[in-house]
Amino acid sequence: MTVTEATRTRTAGATPGCVPAGRAAQELTLKRGEFDLAVHLGLIAVEPAAPGGRPRIRQQEIDRLRGLPGFPGSLRDQVRTAGTAEAATLLGVRPVRFTGLARIGCVTPVAFYLNRYRAVVWLYLVDDLLAFAAREPDLITGKSPAGMRTMLDAGVDRRARNWRSRRIDRLLSRAEDPWTRAALQASALDPVQLAEVVEDPYERAYLARVQPDSVFGRPGSVSGREAMERLMLADDPDEILWHRVNLTLELERARELRPAPRPGCDTGFHPVRSGPTPSRLARSRLAADRPAAGLPVPASPQAGPSPRRPAGRPGAGRGLLVRIGLRRPGRGDR
Known part of the structure; x- marks a missing residue:
């Protein structure tokens, strides 16, 4: 019996057919942050927790995901994120240009982390970035529109607001x-x-x-x-x-x-x-x-x-x- 099979057997004894989040992330070859984001985006279905407990994942759901074409790369690609520098590189623009596009709401953050100075660093889904580049090529390569420059000069920054809206909408979809x-x-x-x-x-x-x-x-x-x-x-x-x-x-x-x-x-x-x-x-x-x-x-x-x-x-x-x-x-x- 392999380690994974033994763990499944012990887990099943506690909650039939379900495994804890840490074990599910390992079986799906996802880092914990990637796993959390996949759950938040609705890519991984979880079982509701009992009062005071933690949600768990059915083994059938793990097996379903492992059976998808291109696993594990296909699943990992859907939760791949990029910060400002990497996002600017992907779009072929300078970081200051990308920051301006994000501030006026052209792209919406999906997550954030704090750097060593405790400053907020926004993260964007790579899929969203590529979709934006295909949808608005003029904003990527052309001169900044006058309206964009006016908004930036006025100090507009919609990143936090758009992140809140995206987060609440996602949670509302499951409530x-x-x-x-x-x-x-x-x-x-x-x-x-x-x-x-x-x-x-x-x-x-x-x-x-x-x-x-x-x-x-x-x-x-x-x-x-x-x-x-x-x-x-x-x-x-x-x-x-x-x-x-x-x-x-x-x-x-x-x-x-x-x-x-x-x-x-x-x-x-x-x-x-x-x-x-x-x-x-x-x-x-x-x-x-x-x-x-x-x-x-x-x-x-x-x-x-x-x-x-x-x-x-x-x-x-x-x-x-x-x-x-x-x-x-x-x-x-x-």
Whole structure:
């Protein structure tokens, strides 16, 4: 019996038909970062984790991928990334030209890492770069358009914003529960913006509990997690408005399905998480103005829903602009 077969046998004894992520990455001959990216892009299907557990991969999924034409090169090519210098070389331009194209949104980062100076280094899918070069050859070889120069002179940099949009869209594509979808929209808002849209502290606590992890795999370094938390927050007015509106709409659907749990009340629904507990940012958003998620607390005049609205449906009956905090309620809204 080979080492791989023995490992499969031991793993199957713990969780029938599934293997942990580290073993799956080895069998697919992927580095751990490549494996995490493949899962994030939907190239590798994972099994939902039990509460407090870690997602696992079915052996059938590994066998399927190993049977694809060109394996392992074909799979590895789909998750190949390039930084600014390599991307510029691939496109045949100077790094400063590529940086300008990325800043105005011609290409969207798929990941990042921190260099030794703790500066963010954006990474781009090589497939995206080649597709852009085929689609916009004039931007590669021609003179920079006046509009591009104007945007760069004004300091436009859409890399973080486009990365956020790509990340949230990818996670939304796998999220079916309305509360989870609302949590993804909430993840882009700072604590003040979030509290303006979601007035109920128990709902904010629940959103933090069900928020999916940003990536599959091992937790990164402390500095990496802090950088992730900073980059996750929307910083442009129209981007903030977009997430506020979408959060409001997703909350309406979620409240219709079930209310957020409160002390002494169990809805019977326990969302499956795909990794460790909520990020430090999610917890810090709630520490100052809400009880710990799922823990009973003494009743207080400030806790619970506002007496002006029915319990379980905060904001019901009010206009959209009032609910996202862009208009004060009038007499008819009170």
